[in-house]
Amino acid sequence: MKIHPLWEDYPSLKTELERTLDLMETSINLANKEVENAILEMIHSGGKLLRPAYLFLFSQFGKKKDTQKTIALAASIETLHTATLIHDDIVDEAATRRSLQTIQHKFGKDVAVYAGDYLFIVCFKLLAHHVSSLKSIQLNANSMEKILDGELGQMDDRYDYNISVESYIKNISGKTAELFSLSCFLGAFENNAAADLSSQAKDIGLNIGIAFQILDDILDYSQNETTIGKPVLKDVRQGIYSLPLICAMTSHRQELMPYLDKKIKMSDEDTQKIYDIVKQADGITKARILAEEYTQKALEQLSKLPETKENTRETLIKLTTQLLNRQA
Secondary structure: OOOOHHHHHOHHHHHHHHHHHHHHHHHOOOOOHHHHHHHHHHHOOOOOOHHHHHHHHHHOOOOOOOHHHHHHHHHHHHHHHHHHHHHHHHHHOOOEEOOEEOHHHHHOHHHHHHHHHHHHHHHHHHHHHHOOOHHHHHHHHHHHHHHHHHHHHHHHOOOOOOOOHHHHHHHHHHHHHHHHHHHHHHHHHOOOOOHHHHHHHHHHHHHHHHHHHHHHHHHOOOOOHHHHOOOOOHHHHOOOOOHHHHHHHHHHHHHHHHHOOOOOOOOHHHHHHHHHHHHHOOHHHHHHHHHHHHHHHHHHHHHOOOOOOOOHHHHHHHHHHHHOOOOO
């Protein structure tokens, strides 16, 4: 089983994440074994499993941890995340994800839609069998709605040269940060943590998720396809303007406009020119400043969490610092 090397420094988390992948695998059973194997290949393709990891860590603040239930919750969260990735790849017409062929590229869009839909079913079956109250299912449904709102907001803002930083933050708060927020909350809430701590966990997860997505968008302008496992500057080719470009447009709009015309198919030379202008305008540097603000906000919130016998607070601070300073 392939677990991301990030977890070598966190052996107890690594064990729980391996059990999470095992449960996800046993929960997936399709008559079409070729598609089933493609889903399983994606699940085992070396994703970081960050959302389950944060769920496990926040579960340690609970008054009484239920290990089996927590593993099921982690599996449901990662299954939901995988479903959204499959659907994202359909919309983006992406050929690769984590350096592997996407399901839509390998089998076509119809099969990919059904594969993603099937994983939504798996997610809610896991929740239905293991959560202690309807609140968690309601929150999961609410989170799915916010994820969709973020994606639709991003779609509405395509080719919008006047998109603001505020609109960008609102979109990524839904499409990315909401699932981090839900993971942290569920870990605490479903293991009977204090109400105020569960609420704090939700806010912390949101800030971590926002910082994570900003950094992901920065990497799109500073890494190559082999390093990050997906095509670089893919979003800008589709009219999706992420933070480095938004920052650059405040001072270099006229230089960028000829390359952002949606009527013209963007060439590799065009994307290189966009990259050069964004770098010249310090768009990447300005985006990093905002990522750092959200990172520091999350770290300050983490520092106020109570001590546990597992030194959870220190682990969370170490992991979050490591995650938000990553280069891939």
